[in-house]
Amino acid sequence: MRKTRAVFVKDVQIGGGAPVAVQSMTKTDTTDVEGTVKQIEEMMRAGCEIVRVAVPDREAAIALKEIRRRVPDVPLVADIHFHYRFALMALDAGVDKLRLNPGNIGAHERVREVVRAAASQRVPIRIGVNGGSLEKDLLARYGTATPEAMVESALRHIQILEDLDFHDTIVSLKASDVRRTVAAYRLLAERVDYPLHLGVTEAGSAFAGSIKSAIGLGVLLHDGIGDTIRVSLAAEPHEEVRVGWEILKSLELRERGVTVVACPTCGRLDIDNFVEIVTEIERRLAHIKEPLHLSIMGCAVNGPGEAHDSDLGVTFGRGVGMIYKNGVPMRKVAGADIVEAFVREAEKLVAEGAYAKHDEPQLVQIT
C-alpha cells in the first residue's frame, strides 16, 4: 500500500496505513433535515463510514446544525463550492471535514479565514478536482482535461493550503472515464503523500456505473493507491455503499457482511428456483455485519469443494440441499425449505461467533 500521511475525519483514519474507508453522499435536499437524516441512517446501516452532504446555499448551511445534532456520531462532510461563508457556517455547525477547493473560494483573506478555522477545529479539507470543472487557463494550455491538467490543478490547491501551513488534506481527481481517472491518480500518487479519495465521477446507472467504478477503483486499489472510496451512481446512496464494499471485499482489502459464492448454473443444475433461492438468502442476510462466507451450489460437481472454503454451504442434488458447516456435511433439507433452514443456520453461526474460519489474516473487519 502507498505510504501516506494519516488524516482523521472524526474518528475515522484516512491514510497512514488505515483500512480503505467507504463513503457516500446524500441525495436529498439538505434543507429537508428529516429526509436527509433518514437517508444518512440508511447509508450507515449499509456500512457507510463517512457521509457527505451538499451545501449549495445558506439554508443548507443553516440546516447542517440540526443534521449534526440528529446524527452526532456520524463522520460528516460538508461539500462546498465557491462560498467561503458556507464553509465557516459548516465548521460552526460541527462538521468533521470540508470538501472545497481553496482556489475557488475567492480572495486570499477568505481562504485564510476558512483554513484557520478548519485547522483550529482539526477538521481536514478534501480538495476535489473534477475533470468537468477545470480552471480555464489549464484547459487552454492542455487543450482538454488531461490527467496532467487535473494533477496540476490539484497541486495548485494543495500549494495554497501548504502556504498556510495546512496539511490535513485529502485529494481526489475525478474524471467520468476510467482511463483518465486512473492515469491522473497514478500521476498524483507519485507527487504527494496526501491520502487519496478515489472515485469515478458521474459513473452512470447502478449497472454500468458499478462496473466502471469497480474497474477504475479496482485497478488503483490493486496497485495500493487509494485511502477512501466513493462510488458515484445514479441510484440510492446505500446502493453506492454496497458497491463500494463489494469492491473492497473482492480485493480482500476489507471484510463486512455476507459474501456469497453462487454458481452460475448450467445443465447439471439439480434444483428448481436456484436463482430465487440465492437472491432470497442474500436479501434475508443483508443485515449481518460480521464477515460470513457462504456458498450456494447447484450440483455436486463443485459444491463440496466450495463448501469446504465457506463458513456455511449448500449443495443441491435431486432437489434436496446438503448443508455444510465449516466444510463438514451437516444435514439434508428439502429444496422448498432450504431458504429458511440456511438463513437460520447462518444466523446461528454469527450468534455463536463460529464464522470466518478460513485463513485470511490480512482482512480487516468492521462491525
Ligand code: SF4
Ligand atoms: S455447480 Fe453444478 S450446476 Fe452449478 S455451474 Fe457448476 S456444474 Fe453447473
